[in-house]
Amino acid sequence: MNINELGEFGLIDRLAKKIPTRNPSTLKGIGDDAAVVAPSEMCRLLTTDMLLEGIHFDLTYAPLKHLGYKAAMVNFSDIYAMNGFPKQMVVSLGISQRFSVEHVEELYAGLLLACERHGVDLAGGDTSASLTGLTIGVSALGECEPGRVVYRSGAKPTDLICITGSLGSAYMGLLLLEREKKVFEANPNATPQLAGYEQIIERYLKPEANRDAILTLREADVTPTAMVDISDGLASDMLQICRQSGVGAHLYLDKIPIAKQCMDMAEEMSFDAVTAALNGGEDYELLFTIPLSLHGRVKDLGPVAVIGHVVEAEKGALLIPPNGAPVRLQAQGFR
């Protein structure tokens, strides 16, 4: 169905019908000038991220539902990286002529699935025409107990540096999708060779913000001294903590967790998997520091690996290979 048949108001009505509110703190969701959130003794956390067609995603291989899911997740991940929980979000869409009502519903299905899994209310938004591509803006509001908010600035020398999950997969997933896109462009009858690489593809197309890690750390009564989510890559995000905490960091190359499919694809492409982990980004894992005294509480937590320790600033931010000379960490963007 053409969006013009429904009009902006008709489209919003149609979408809004399917949108529940689940948090008692959401006093008013979609349908007024602003969402209304109940007073609370919690700190509020506010973050925003915009995904632009051609820059952040390619509709040749990114399904709209996954894209909606990802747009929500990158925001939730920012809230978790403050040690909080997302509760409300608002969405702005810019939609060009080539999208139908069904396309927008697909996108919303992804946004709503993300909300459902992470206990978030889609509480408002703004939908308008776009002359060019698709634009998705999401802002999330979260909450955290006042004493538990974790900044990038609290790391201290001797702290342990920890990472959840594994790194590099999202970037290798992107490289694989780009390779298969080129094959398809050269020969539209070719079948994409993606079997066995579901983990890295999903990591890129439909990442999961690491709510479980935050719950696990809370159960273990561990509050990190500093935390950031891996959106730009381990090197760049580690340097954010170093800079804002006024410290250095020594990371051990052989401790960096890399998934088997990521390693396999890197080998197949003659690409260095460690480079994907350091500079690939978009893994949405959590990088955090804890006092050395809490080592016992994290060493057996499933999804957490200790990969290095915080040092004085003058000792530098280094990646230390098992054999060979240490290398300075350098910030590098995704593209």
Next chain:
Amino acid sequence: MNINELGEFGLIDRLAKKIPTRNPSTLKGIGDDAAVVAPSEMCRLLTTDMLLEGIHFDLTYAPLKHLGYKAAMVNFSDIYAMNGFPKQMVVSLGISQRFSVEHVEELYAGLLLACERHGVDLAGGDTSASLTGLTIGVSALGECEPGRVVYRSGAKPTDLICITGSLGSAYMGLLLLEREKKVFEANPNATPQLAGYEQIIERYLKPEANRDAILTLREADVTPTAMVDISDGLASDMLQICRQSGVGAHLYLDKIPIAKQCMDMAEEMSFDAVTAALNGGEDYELLFTIPLSLHGRVKDLGPVAVIGHVVEAEKGALLIPPNGAPVRLQAQGFR
């Protein structure tokens, strides 16, 4: 200066240096994964709006500083329309190659001027490349005492319908700018004929959210029963209140406030000024309803005009001319 010379991080650093925080509730502004806002006994109000090049603005005549100002104002206006005050905002920018560092600084100067005048902290954001035009996403967080939040749904039959300021000017300003753009395109040596029309041009390019009206209503101890800001036009926005309150409305055509410059330009263009007021939109005035018993408290408030009254739903939403038959209000978008 080319943005690539600075890179995303360099650009953000350069912009962030000029950004103060002024509200004690802003515990952390720019520089972490999310902004942090202190706990409070106030309700929080969250809204978002996205401005897209070619749809919401034309850089041929919209200066970047005005555009930044407007992007903030449309969000602040939504917060005032809930009877609250904006306190924090976050900004997402998509910037194409043709913009320099200085362009982005101009845009930020407008965003920051809006923040300064309305007591808001620019508390975070996200800047990325765009393949196409300029995209500006703003989300604002505001606050309001729990008992004072005003929804669209509270209007009751016999309530008076009030409007702040005057309507139609933004749309006549847009028509004038479009006319002069066409003249300029036909003859690049032509001088735009804008003198005497500063009010309508400013209304369109650099609107002001009506904070003063909210302050005035509070001083007069008036809490509206329903409120909305005029973004789509009086007809459309009145119908929002009617629909959500389950009521009708009778508006008196000769009571609708229209500024002299708007009238003059309408006459010059043989356009109906009332149509601009009803369907033009983007005036960012406040449309609200109050119990009849409070008439005495609002009748002498400078910026407020009583333009009609709320009736039972079955009596319809009508515009009543001084002579002649009533006309049904119809929702019409801006473009």
